[in-house]
Amino acid sequence: MLDTLYSQIGAVITVLVVGFAFWKGEEPEKIAAGAYGLGWFASMLVQDDGNLYGIQWSMLAVDVVMLGVLGALVWKSRRGWTVWATAMQLLVVMSHVMTLVDVRPSASSFYFVINLAGYGVLVAIAVGTFWTWQERRAAGLE
Template sequence: MWHIGAFLIWLTMCCGLAALVGGAAERRAAALLVLAYVASFIAARIRAHSQYTAVYYDAWIIDLLLLIALYVLAIRSTRFWPMWLVAIHVLAVIAHLLRVIDPLMMFEGYYGIINLAGWPMAGIVGIAAFRHRYRVRRFGSDPSFATF
């Protein structure tokens, strides 16, 4: 289970960077990712089985709530990267639906889609924090949300 520790280090680095140097959008996205990870971790500990042979409805609900929150962030933000998060995370939500439709789906595919999507999502948030810091130094300000 080394991959869980590696992901936790990656998530901490990327979201920690967003919390330290990111703008409001980067900090909110980082908080959402960390919150979803903690909720998924708790749900996995409560769940009796973990062989990915059945649909994980608790993970599906967590992923659906994260998708909605990321979509709201993407709509309100002046950035383009939140849409990337939404696009990547849609794959995880669809994987749960596909598992319901086809219970004989290979468990490796189900595992891969719902677990591996978090790696690039955390990386995007970390890169976005660097880009925000660069724009602030270059232009003096970088508002995360449009004011109407």
């Protein structure tokens, strides 16, 4: 779970972005950050470290649910960052699908794409929250 320095740094970044979204964001940012935080926690709970080369169905399920949440945000809210976050999450799901259809990418490239796309989702949420916060400040609402 949080046994390496890399995972601890990732946890700090995740908590900071989710906290920032809940502090300064509006409803779409809070929904995305809440879903990301729950998905991150759920994926740590269901992750099977002994099955590095097989399909992790529970991880795929968590990632598909997150894709559904972000897809709904794209549909319901008219914000540009939601499209970017959904595109990054789609990369994660497609990485699982590649393994499912037996393309067999190397384990390191598989996890690299999933981790990098996860950070892409976090960056999109953070940028969207920052833009929303600045728009409220410019309108004199904050």
